[in-house]
Each structure stands twice: as structure tokens, then as C-alpha cells.
Amino acid sequence: MLISSKGRYALRLMIHIAAFGESGGKISLREVAERESISLKYLEQVVRPLMQEGLLRSVRGKGGGYVLARPASEITAGDILRAAEGQRPTVACEGLEGSCGRVDLCSTVRFWTGLERAIDSYVDGVTLADLAHIPEIDLIGDGGEALGEGKGPIG
Amino acid sequence: MLISSKGRYALRLMIHIAAFGESGGKISLREVAERESISLKYLEQVVRPLMQEGLLRSVRGKGGGYVLARPASEITAGDILRAAEGQRPTVACEGLEGSCGRVDLCSTVRFWTGLERAIDSYVDGVTLADLAHIPEIDLIGDGGEALGEGKGPIG
DNA sequence: CGGAAACCCTAGGAATTCTCTCGGATTAAC
DNA sequence: GTTAATCCGAGAGAATTCCTAGGGTTTCCG
Numbered sequence: 001m002l003i004s005s006k007g008r009y010a011l012r013l014m015i016h017i018a019a020f021g022e023s024g025g026k027i028s029l030r031e032v033a034e035r036e037s038i039s040l041k042y043l044e045q046v047v048r049p050l051m052q053e054g055l056l057r058s059v060r061g062k063g064g065g066y067v068l069a070r071p072a073s074e075i076t077a078g079d080i081l082r083a084a085e086g087q088r089p090t091v092a093c094e095g096l097e098g099s100c101g102r103v104d105l106c107s108t109v110r111f112w113t114g115l116e117r118a119i120d121s122y123v124d125g126v127t128l129a130d131l132a133h134i135p136e137i138d139l140i141g142d143g144g145e146a147l148g149e150g151k152g153p154i155g
Numbered sequence: 156m157l158i159s160s161k162g163r164y165a166l167r168l169m170i171h172i173a174a175f176g177e178s179g180g181k182i183s184l185r186e187v188a189e190r191e192s193i194s195l196k197y198l199e200q201v202v203r204p205l206m207q208e209g210l211l212r213s214v215r216g217k218g219g220g221y222v223l224a225r226p227a228s229e230i231t232a233g234d235i236l237r238a239a240e241g242q243r244p245t246v247a248c249e250g251l252e253g254s255c256g257r258v259d260l261c262s263t264v265r266f267w268t269g270l271e272r273a274i275d276s277y278v279d280g281v282t283l284a285d286l287a288h289i290p291e292i293d294l295i296g297d298g299g300e301a302l303g304e305g306k307g308p309i310g
Numbered sequence: 311c312g313g314a315a316a317c318c319c320t321a322g323g324a325a326t327t328c329t330c331t332c333g334g335a336t337t338a339a340c
Numbered sequence: 341g342t343t344a345a346t347c348c349g350a351g352a353g354a355a356t357t358c359c360t361a362g363g364g365t366t367t368c369c370g
Contacts, residue, residue, distance in 0.1 A: 118276075194329095
């Protein structure tokens with residue numbers, strides 16, 4: 001019940017690109033590293049799965065950098081987290097098929113699947129635009145509600 | 156985005172106690188270990204935080220065993236998972252207060268808090284009675300809905 | 311062309327965590 | 341007092357995570 005720091009860094013990176021790369025649409029890792037106080041070499045590693053999943057596009061060579069491959073409103077936190085954490089399932093049920101002869105296993109499979117669905121439902125309901133405070137034309141209308149604004153004491 | 160196997164074993168153990176200990180209310184770890192094919196010594200370690208959190212009560216000495224400290228319908232999966240995984244927060248935000256001068260951090264804090272709330276909301280909506288298929292008097296009426304019966308292909 | 315600045319790739323190492331084992335201590339039934 | 345159970349502390353081995361390091365490749369700019 002824990003998200004690794006790789007996922008957190010990936011989220012911070014994507015938010016930074018979304019927020020500061022909006023003018024030219026492009027930002028270098030070096031700049032992000034300085035502003036977020038993260039090692040450049042580590043960021044290079046964080047950025048790779050994000051590239052592989054097609055969430056970012058890169059401009060190589062001097063003056064290059066990274067750009068969002070899609071508009072920030074079309075990238076969800078779930079996209080980023082799943083890319084960063086790898087494709088491994090949230091929880092495996094000891095094979096998930098062979099050992100289900102026991103009394104209690106089938107209900108636990110349903111339980112874990114439901115948990116995974118609950119998590120996905122939340123993280124896919126928050127877009128990068130929400131997180132970066134980018135004012136977007138509100139086409140759908142359910143963009144920000146998952147953040148639960150005003151409900152908690154954190155605002 | 157992953158639950159350790161300690162949490163899974165704890166859940167299996169609690170379900171087993173709920174299901175098989177219902178008559179006398181008591182079952183020994185040895186019996187659980189044999190039926191679930193888990194090492195007894197490992198189960199002893201799994202059971203410890205469950206005791207500390209007051210979810211189980213023990214009867215020491217020969218013929219002893221473990222009993223649910225409360226009715227299965229009053230123990231949630233969240234209680235078990237939080238006890239087994241330790242009290243660590245789902246995700247920490249690099250101090251959660253000091254470094255929030257950055258542009259993007261406050262929104263991520265809200266995001267992580269919301270995720271934690273979503274997870275808690277799910278796991279606290281499923282009781283041990285649901286998981287163990289114990290027929291209980293349905294007082295509240297929202298006991299089993301979180302399992303999403305019939306919605307998925309897993310039944 | 312050649313240097314500089316960026317992206318890109320592979321390899322690992324220190325630290326941590328996870329999974330599980332071991333040997334025993336304590337308690338209570340018989 | 342033997343036996344069967346709960347308890348307790350200390351790890352070992354393996355895996356994972358977090359991060360660093362060193363280079364290779366691409367492109368800009370003079």
C-alpha cells in the first residue's frame with residue numbers, strides 16, 4: 001500500500017514539464033533537475049519509461065528537451081504512475097488461477113481486483129492539467145473533482 | 156502501487172480464522188499453516204501485528220489458539236492491511252510541510268492524500284464477514300457492495 | 311569540422327526492504 | 341513433567357529500490 005519514489009519523481013517531472021514547458025512546449029532535464037533539486041542522472045532514468053509509454057516526446061541535440069506527447073488534459077496521473085512503476089499488477093494472487101481450490105481464495109481475488117479497480121479509477125480521474133493548475137477549456141466537467149477540493153484540511 | 160505479501164498472508168490468515176474458527180471460535184496456527192500451506196514460523200510473525208492492533212485474541216498453552224477479537228462483520232480489510240503493513244503512510248511527500256514552497260507540490264499532496272483516502276474507502280468497505288462468506292444479519296446493508304459482485308469476469 | 315549541450319544507454323553499488331527461518335522462552339492442559 | 345501451543349528476538353538470503361557513473365549519440369553553433 002505504497003507508491004515508490006520513482007512514481008513520485010515521475011509525477012513531479014511531468015507536472016514540471018506541463019507547467020513550465022507550456023510556452024515553448026519544451027524543457028531540458030537539466031533545468032528540471034535544478035529547480036526540483038533532483039539528480040540529473042536519476043531524472044534521466046525516471047524519464048525513460050515515460051518515453052517508452054509515449055507520454056513524452058524528446059528533441060535531441062543541443063537546445064533539445066522534452067515535450068508532452070499529448071495535451072496535459074489528456075494525460076492522467078494513472079498513465080504516469082503505471083508507466084513509472086512498470087506494468088506489474090497491483091497484487092498477484094499466487095498464480096491467480098491454479099491454487100484457487102481453497103475456500104478463501106476466490107473472494108480474495110475479487111477483493112484485490114476491486115482494489116486495483118478503485119485505485120485506477122481514482123488516478124485516472126486526475127489529469128496532468130489538474131495537477132499543474134493549467135486552465136483548460138472544461139469540456140467534460142469532471143476533471144478536478146477527484147482531488148476532493150475543500151473536503152480535506154490540506155488546501 | 157503494490158501490496159506486500161505480508162498483507163496477503165495476513166488477510167488469508169484472518170479469513171481462515173473467521174471461516175474455520177467460527178464453531179469453537181478458536182484455531183491454532185499449526186492448523187492454518189497446514190491448510191494454507193504456509194510455514195508455521197512465518198505465520199507466527201504475520202500474526203504478531205494483528206495481535207498488537209487488537210484484531211485477534213490468543214489463548215496460550217496447549218490446546219490454545221487464536222480468536223477474532225471482534226465479530227467478523229466489524230473487522231474490515233483495511234484494519235487487517237494497515238496492521239500488517241505497518242503504520243507507514245501510503246506515500247510521503249518529502250516532509251509534507253517544509254518543502255511545499257514549490258509550484259507543484261501542494262497539488263501533489265492533495266493528490267496523494269486523495270489516493271490514500273480512495274484506498275482506505277475501498278478496503279474499509281469490505282468486512283471479514285464478506286471475505287469469509289459468513290452469513291450475517293445484514294444490519295447496515297452496504298457490506299458487500301464494494302466487492303463489485305457481478306461486475307467483473309472473475310466470479 | 312569541432313566543441314558544447316542536450317538526449318540516450320548500460321552497468322552497477324549501497325542501502326533498504328521483503329520473505330522466511332531458527333532457536334529458544336513462556337504458558338497452560340493433561 | 342511432558343506436550344502443545346503462543347510468544348520473542350535475531351538474523352540470512354534474496355530481491356528491490358534509489359541513485360551514481362561513465363560513456364555513446366544527436367544536434368546546434370560557430
